Amino acid sequence: MTQHPFVVNVGTLRRQPGASLRERREGPIPELAVTGSSVPEGRPVVVEVLLESVHGGIMATGAVSAPWAGECRRCLAVARGELRTSVRELFEPGGDPEQTYPLRGDQLDLEPLARDAVLLELPQVPLCTEGCxxxxxxxxxxxxxxxxxxxxxxxxxxxxxxxxxxxxxxxx
Ligand SMILES: [Zn+2]
Ligand SMILES: [Zn+2]
Known part of the structure:
Protein backbone atom coordinates (compact mmCIF):
# COMPACT_ATOMS: atom_id res chain seq x y z
CA MET A 1 0.00 0.00 0.00
CA THR A 2 2.78 2.41 0.89
CA GLN A 3 4.37 1.69 -2.48
CA HIS A 4 1.27 2.88 -4.30
CA PRO A 5 0.01 5.82 -2.27
CA PHE A 6 -2.14 7.08 -5.15
CA VAL A 7 -4.05 3.88 -5.88
CA VAL A 8 -7.63 3.93 -4.57
CA ASN A 9 -9.87 0.86 -4.44
CA VAL A 10 -13.18 1.99 -5.93
CA GLY A 11 -14.91 -1.39 -6.09
CA THR A 12 -17.66 -0.50 -3.61
CA LEU A 13 -18.09 2.94 -5.12
CA ARG A 14 -18.54 1.60 -8.65
CA ARG A 15 -21.38 -0.64 -7.53
CA GLN A 16 -23.29 2.34 -6.09
CA PRO A 17 -24.09 4.84 -8.86
CA GLY A 18 -24.34 8.33 -7.43
CA ALA A 19 -22.24 7.50 -4.39
CA SER A 20 -19.11 9.48 -3.62
CA LEU A 21 -15.94 9.13 -1.65
CA ARG A 22 -13.49 11.71 -0.37
CA GLU A 23 -9.82 10.81 -0.69
CA ARG A 24 -6.62 12.56 0.34
CA ARG A 25 -3.48 10.88 -0.91
CA GLU A 26 0.12 12.03 -0.89
CA GLY A 27 3.51 10.77 -1.92
CA PRO A 28 6.55 11.55 -4.00
CA ILE A 29 6.30 11.31 -7.79
CA PRO A 30 9.63 11.08 -9.65
CA GLU A 31 10.79 13.42 -12.38
CA LEU A 32 8.32 16.26 -12.09
CA ALA A 33 10.20 19.01 -13.91
CA VAL A 34 9.76 21.65 -16.59
CA THR A 35 12.24 24.19 -17.95
CA GLY A 36 12.60 26.61 -15.05
CA SER A 37 11.37 24.62 -12.06
CA SER A 38 10.74 21.19 -10.58
CA VAL A 39 9.26 19.43 -7.58
CA PRO A 40 12.30 18.62 -5.39
CA GLU A 41 13.04 14.88 -5.47
CA GLY A 42 11.27 13.04 -2.64
CA ARG A 43 8.92 15.88 -1.68
CA PRO A 44 5.26 14.86 -1.57
CA VAL A 45 2.56 15.75 -4.06
CA VAL A 46 -0.87 15.98 -2.39
CA VAL A 47 -4.11 14.99 -4.13
CA GLU A 48 -7.46 15.84 -2.49
CA VAL A 49 -10.44 14.69 -4.51
CA LEU A 50 -14.08 13.78 -4.35
CA LEU A 51 -14.59 10.55 -6.31
CA GLU A 52 -18.10 10.18 -7.70
CA SER A 53 -19.59 7.10 -9.25
CA VAL A 54 -21.00 8.29 -12.59
CA HIS A 55 -22.30 6.50 -15.65
CA GLY A 56 -19.34 4.79 -17.26
CA GLY A 57 -16.76 5.51 -14.64
CA ILE A 58 -15.54 7.63 -11.76
CA MET A 59 -15.32 11.42 -11.81
CA ALA A 60 -12.48 12.90 -9.73
CA THR A 61 -12.89 16.54 -8.69
CA GLY A 62 -10.56 18.42 -6.38
CA ALA A 63 -7.08 19.83 -6.12
CA VAL A 64 -3.45 18.84 -6.54
CA SER A 65 -0.70 20.65 -4.66
CA ALA A 66 3.08 20.34 -4.47
CA PRO A 67 6.17 22.31 -3.46
CA TRP A 68 8.43 23.53 -6.26
CA ALA A 69 11.90 25.04 -6.58
CA GLY A 70 13.74 26.71 -9.40
CA GLU A 71 16.07 29.52 -10.35
CA CYS A 72 14.76 33.09 -10.28
CA ARG A 73 14.53 34.31 -13.86
CA ARG A 74 15.68 37.81 -12.86
CA CYS A 75 18.40 37.37 -10.22
CA LEU A 76 19.28 33.65 -10.56
CA ALA A 77 18.77 33.05 -6.82
CA VAL A 78 16.78 30.06 -5.57
CA ALA A 79 13.04 30.54 -6.07
CA ARG A 80 10.54 28.40 -4.17
CA GLY A 81 6.81 28.12 -3.87
CA GLU A 82 3.79 25.92 -3.41
CA LEU A 83 1.56 25.21 -6.38
CA ARG A 84 -2.09 24.28 -6.17
CA THR A 85 -4.36 23.55 -9.09
CA SER A 86 -7.92 22.35 -9.59
CA VAL A 87 -8.69 19.10 -11.34
CA ARG A 88 -11.83 17.49 -12.73
CA GLU A 89 -11.17 14.30 -14.67
CA LEU A 90 -13.03 11.16 -15.65
CA PHE A 91 -11.61 7.69 -15.06
CA GLU A 92 -13.19 4.97 -17.19
CA PRO A 93 -12.40 1.43 -18.28
CA GLY A 94 -11.33 1.14 -21.90
CA GLY A 95 -11.72 4.84 -22.57
CA ASP A 96 -9.81 7.02 -25.00
CA PRO A 97 -6.44 7.66 -23.26
CA GLU A 98 -6.36 11.12 -24.83
CA GLN A 99 -9.64 12.05 -23.16
CA THR A 100 -9.86 10.15 -19.88
CA TYR A 101 -7.75 8.25 -17.36
CA PRO A 102 -7.88 4.45 -17.21
CA LEU A 103 -9.78 2.42 -14.67
CA ARG A 104 -8.37 -1.08 -14.31
CA GLY A 105 -10.73 -3.34 -12.43
CA ASP A 106 -11.44 -1.68 -9.10
CA GLN A 107 -8.11 0.16 -9.04
CA LEU A 108 -8.08 3.90 -9.69
CA ASP A 109 -4.57 5.36 -9.84
CA LEU A 110 -4.47 9.09 -9.10
CA GLU A 111 -0.77 9.38 -9.93
CA PRO A 112 -1.08 10.10 -13.68
CA LEU A 113 -3.68 12.78 -12.91
CA ALA A 114 -1.38 14.32 -10.27
CA ARG A 115 1.61 14.19 -12.62
CA ASP A 116 -0.22 15.89 -15.50
CA ALA A 117 -1.68 18.57 -13.21
CA VAL A 118 1.69 19.41 -11.63
CA LEU A 119 3.54 19.52 -14.97
CA LEU A 120 0.97 22.00 -16.31
CA GLU A 121 1.23 24.19 -13.22
CA LEU A 122 5.00 24.29 -12.56
CA PRO A 123 6.26 27.83 -13.25
CA GLN A 124 8.40 28.11 -16.39
CA VAL A 125 9.53 31.63 -15.48
CA PRO A 126 9.91 31.50 -11.69
CA LEU A 127 10.69 34.56 -9.57
CA CYS A 128 12.22 34.53 -6.05
CA THR A 129 9.69 37.24 -5.09
CA GLU A 130 7.09 39.12 -7.14
CA GLY A 131 9.09 42.33 -6.79
CA CYS A 132 12.55 40.89 -7.50
ZN1 LIG B 1 25.23 48.21 -12.47
ZN1 LIG C 1 15.05 37.11 -7.94
Missing part, protein backbone atom coordinates in the same frame (compact mmCIF):
# COMPACT_ATOMS: atom_id res chain seq x y z
CA UNK A 133 14.77 43.71 -8.75
CA UNK A 134 17.03 41.40 -10.76
CA UNK A 135 20.62 41.85 -11.83
CA UNK A 136 22.04 45.06 -13.29
CA UNK A 137 22.30 44.44 -17.04
CA UNK A 138 25.50 46.50 -17.13
CA UNK A 139 27.60 45.43 -14.15
CA UNK A 140 25.70 42.33 -13.05
CA UNK A 141 25.27 43.38 -9.40
CA UNK A 142 22.23 41.90 -7.63
CA UNK A 143 19.88 44.84 -7.11
CA UNK A 144 18.10 43.01 -4.27
CA UNK A 145 21.33 43.24 -2.27
CA UNK A 146 23.02 46.43 -3.47
CA UNK A 147 22.65 49.32 -5.86
CA UNK A 148 25.10 50.53 -8.47
CA UNK A 149 25.64 53.76 -10.37
CA UNK A 150 25.05 52.31 -13.82
CA UNK A 151 22.49 54.23 -15.85
CA UNK A 152 20.08 51.39 -16.30
CA UNK A 153 16.91 53.47 -16.08
CA UNK A 154 17.27 54.78 -19.61
CA UNK A 155 18.75 51.63 -21.08
CA UNK A 156 16.49 48.93 -22.39
CA UNK A 157 18.10 45.77 -20.96
CA UNK A 158 17.81 44.13 -24.36
CA UNK A 159 20.29 46.65 -25.77
CA UNK A 160 22.83 46.27 -22.96
CA UNK A 161 24.93 43.66 -24.79
CA UNK A 162 24.92 45.91 -27.88
CA UNK A 163 26.13 48.92 -25.88
CA UNK A 164 28.92 46.84 -24.40
CA UNK A 165 29.89 45.81 -27.93
CA UNK A 166 29.94 49.42 -29.17
CA UNK A 167 32.04 50.50 -26.18
CA UNK A 168 34.57 47.84 -26.99
CA UNK A 169 34.99 48.67 -30.67
CA UNK A 170 37.29 51.72 -30.59
CA UNK A 171 39.90 49.71 -28.70
CA UNK A 172 40.29 47.16 -31.52
Missing amino acids: LGLCPVCGINHNEASCSCQTESIDPRWAPLDALKGGEPRR
Whole structure:
Protein backbone atom coordinates (compact mmCIF):
# COMPACT_ATOMS: atom_id res chain seq x y z
CA MET A 1 0.00 0.00 0.00
CA THR A 2 2.78 2.41 0.89
CA GLN A 3 4.37 1.69 -2.48
CA HIS A 4 1.27 2.88 -4.30
CA PRO A 5 0.01 5.82 -2.27
CA PHE A 6 -2.14 7.08 -5.15
CA VAL A 7 -4.05 3.88 -5.88
CA VAL A 8 -7.63 3.93 -4.57
CA ASN A 9 -9.87 0.86 -4.44
CA VAL A 10 -13.18 1.99 -5.93
CA GLY A 11 -14.91 -1.39 -6.09
CA THR A 12 -17.66 -0.50 -3.61
CA LEU A 13 -18.09 2.94 -5.12
CA ARG A 14 -18.54 1.60 -8.65
CA ARG A 15 -21.38 -0.64 -7.53
CA GLN A 16 -23.29 2.34 -6.09
CA PRO A 17 -24.09 4.84 -8.86
CA GLY A 18 -24.34 8.33 -7.43
CA ALA A 19 -22.24 7.50 -4.39
CA SER A 20 -19.11 9.48 -3.62
CA LEU A 21 -15.94 9.13 -1.65
CA ARG A 22 -13.49 11.71 -0.37
CA GLU A 23 -9.82 10.81 -0.69
CA ARG A 24 -6.62 12.56 0.34
CA ARG A 25 -3.48 10.88 -0.91
CA GLU A 26 0.12 12.03 -0.89
CA GLY A 27 3.51 10.77 -1.92
CA PRO A 28 6.55 11.55 -4.00
CA ILE A 29 6.30 11.31 -7.79
CA PRO A 30 9.63 11.08 -9.65
CA GLU A 31 10.79 13.42 -12.38
CA LEU A 32 8.32 16.26 -12.09
CA ALA A 33 10.20 19.01 -13.91
CA VAL A 34 9.76 21.65 -16.59
CA THR A 35 12.24 24.19 -17.95
CA GLY A 36 12.60 26.61 -15.05
CA SER A 37 11.37 24.62 -12.06
CA SER A 38 10.74 21.19 -10.58
CA VAL A 39 9.26 19.43 -7.58
CA PRO A 40 12.30 18.62 -5.39
CA GLU A 41 13.04 14.88 -5.47
CA GLY A 42 11.27 13.04 -2.64
CA ARG A 43 8.92 15.88 -1.68
CA PRO A 44 5.26 14.86 -1.57
CA VAL A 45 2.56 15.75 -4.06
CA VAL A 46 -0.87 15.98 -2.39
CA VAL A 47 -4.11 14.99 -4.13
CA GLU A 48 -7.46 15.84 -2.49
CA VAL A 49 -10.44 14.69 -4.51
CA LEU A 50 -14.08 13.78 -4.35
CA LEU A 51 -14.59 10.55 -6.31
CA GLU A 52 -18.10 10.18 -7.70
CA SER A 53 -19.59 7.10 -9.25
CA VAL A 54 -21.00 8.29 -12.59
CA HIS A 55 -22.30 6.50 -15.65
CA GLY A 56 -19.34 4.79 -17.26
CA GLY A 57 -16.76 5.51 -14.64
CA ILE A 58 -15.54 7.63 -11.76
CA MET A 59 -15.32 11.42 -11.81
CA ALA A 60 -12.48 12.90 -9.73
CA THR A 61 -12.89 16.54 -8.69
CA GLY A 62 -10.56 18.42 -6.38
CA ALA A 63 -7.08 19.83 -6.12
CA VAL A 64 -3.45 18.84 -6.54
CA SER A 65 -0.70 20.65 -4.66
CA ALA A 66 3.08 20.34 -4.47
CA PRO A 67 6.17 22.31 -3.46
CA TRP A 68 8.43 23.53 -6.26
CA ALA A 69 11.90 25.04 -6.58
CA GLY A 70 13.74 26.71 -9.40
CA GLU A 71 16.07 29.52 -10.35
CA CYS A 72 14.76 33.09 -10.28
CA ARG A 73 14.53 34.31 -13.86
CA ARG A 74 15.68 37.81 -12.86
CA CYS A 75 18.40 37.37 -10.22
CA LEU A 76 19.28 33.65 -10.56
CA ALA A 77 18.77 33.05 -6.82
CA VAL A 78 16.78 30.06 -5.57
CA ALA A 79 13.04 30.54 -6.07
CA ARG A 80 10.54 28.40 -4.17
CA GLY A 81 6.81 28.12 -3.87
CA GLU A 82 3.79 25.92 -3.41
CA LEU A 83 1.56 25.21 -6.38
CA ARG A 84 -2.09 24.28 -6.17
CA THR A 85 -4.36 23.55 -9.09
CA SER A 86 -7.92 22.35 -9.59
CA VAL A 87 -8.69 19.10 -11.34
CA ARG A 88 -11.83 17.49 -12.73
CA GLU A 89 -11.17 14.30 -14.67
CA LEU A 90 -13.03 11.16 -15.65
CA PHE A 91 -11.61 7.69 -15.06
CA GLU A 92 -13.19 4.97 -17.19
CA PRO A 93 -12.40 1.43 -18.28
CA GLY A 94 -11.33 1.14 -21.90
CA GLY A 95 -11.72 4.84 -22.57
CA ASP A 96 -9.81 7.02 -25.00
CA PRO A 97 -6.44 7.66 -23.26
CA GLU A 98 -6.36 11.12 -24.83
CA GLN A 99 -9.64 12.05 -23.16
CA THR A 100 -9.86 10.15 -19.88
CA TYR A 101 -7.75 8.25 -17.36
CA PRO A 102 -7.88 4.45 -17.21
CA LEU A 103 -9.78 2.42 -14.67
CA ARG A 104 -8.37 -1.08 -14.31
CA GLY A 105 -10.73 -3.34 -12.43
CA ASP A 106 -11.44 -1.68 -9.10
CA GLN A 107 -8.11 0.16 -9.04
CA LEU A 108 -8.08 3.90 -9.69
CA ASP A 109 -4.57 5.36 -9.84
CA LEU A 110 -4.47 9.09 -9.10
CA GLU A 111 -0.77 9.38 -9.93
CA PRO A 112 -1.08 10.10 -13.68
CA LEU A 113 -3.68 12.78 -12.91
CA ALA A 114 -1.38 14.32 -10.27
CA ARG A 115 1.61 14.19 -12.62
CA ASP A 116 -0.22 15.89 -15.50
CA ALA A 117 -1.68 18.57 -13.21
CA VAL A 118 1.69 19.41 -11.63
CA LEU A 119 3.54 19.52 -14.97
CA LEU A 120 0.97 22.00 -16.31
CA GLU A 121 1.23 24.19 -13.22
CA LEU A 122 5.00 24.29 -12.56
CA PRO A 123 6.26 27.83 -13.25
CA GLN A 124 8.40 28.11 -16.39
CA VAL A 125 9.53 31.63 -15.48
CA PRO A 126 9.91 31.50 -11.69
CA LEU A 127 10.69 34.56 -9.57
CA CYS A 128 12.22 34.53 -6.05
CA THR A 129 9.69 37.24 -5.09
CA GLU A 130 7.09 39.12 -7.14
CA GLY A 131 9.09 42.33 -6.79
CA CYS A 132 12.55 40.89 -7.50
CA LEU A 133 14.77 43.71 -8.75
CA GLY A 134 17.03 41.40 -10.76
CA LEU A 135 20.62 41.85 -11.83
CA CYS A 136 22.04 45.06 -13.29
CA PRO A 137 22.30 44.44 -17.04
CA VAL A 138 25.50 46.50 -17.13
CA CYS A 139 27.60 45.43 -14.15
CA GLY A 140 25.70 42.33 -13.05
CA ILE A 141 25.27 43.38 -9.40
CA ASN A 142 22.23 41.90 -7.63
CA HIS A 143 19.88 44.84 -7.11
CA ASN A 144 18.10 43.01 -4.27
CA GLU A 145 21.33 43.24 -2.27
CA ALA A 146 23.02 46.43 -3.47
CA SER A 147 22.65 49.32 -5.86
CA CYS A 148 25.10 50.53 -8.47
CA SER A 149 25.64 53.76 -10.37
CA CYS A 150 25.05 52.31 -13.82
CA GLN A 151 22.49 54.23 -15.85
CA THR A 152 20.08 51.39 -16.30
CA GLU A 153 16.91 53.47 -16.08
CA SER A 154 17.27 54.78 -19.61
CA ILE A 155 18.75 51.63 -21.08
CA ASP A 156 16.49 48.93 -22.39
CA PRO A 157 18.10 45.77 -20.96
CA ARG A 158 17.81 44.13 -24.36
CA TRP A 159 20.29 46.65 -25.77
CA ALA A 160 22.83 46.27 -22.96
CA PRO A 161 24.93 43.66 -24.79
CA LEU A 162 24.92 45.91 -27.88
CA ASP A 163 26.13 48.92 -25.88
CA ALA A 164 28.92 46.84 -24.40
CA LEU A 165 29.89 45.81 -27.93
CA LYS A 166 29.94 49.42 -29.17
CA GLY A 167 32.04 50.50 -26.18
CA GLY A 168 34.57 47.84 -26.99
CA GLU A 169 34.99 48.67 -30.67
CA PRO A 170 37.29 51.72 -30.59
CA ARG A 171 39.90 49.71 -28.70
CA ARG A 172 40.29 47.16 -31.52
ZN1 LIG B 1 15.05 37.11 -7.94
ZN1 LIG C 1 25.23 48.21 -12.47
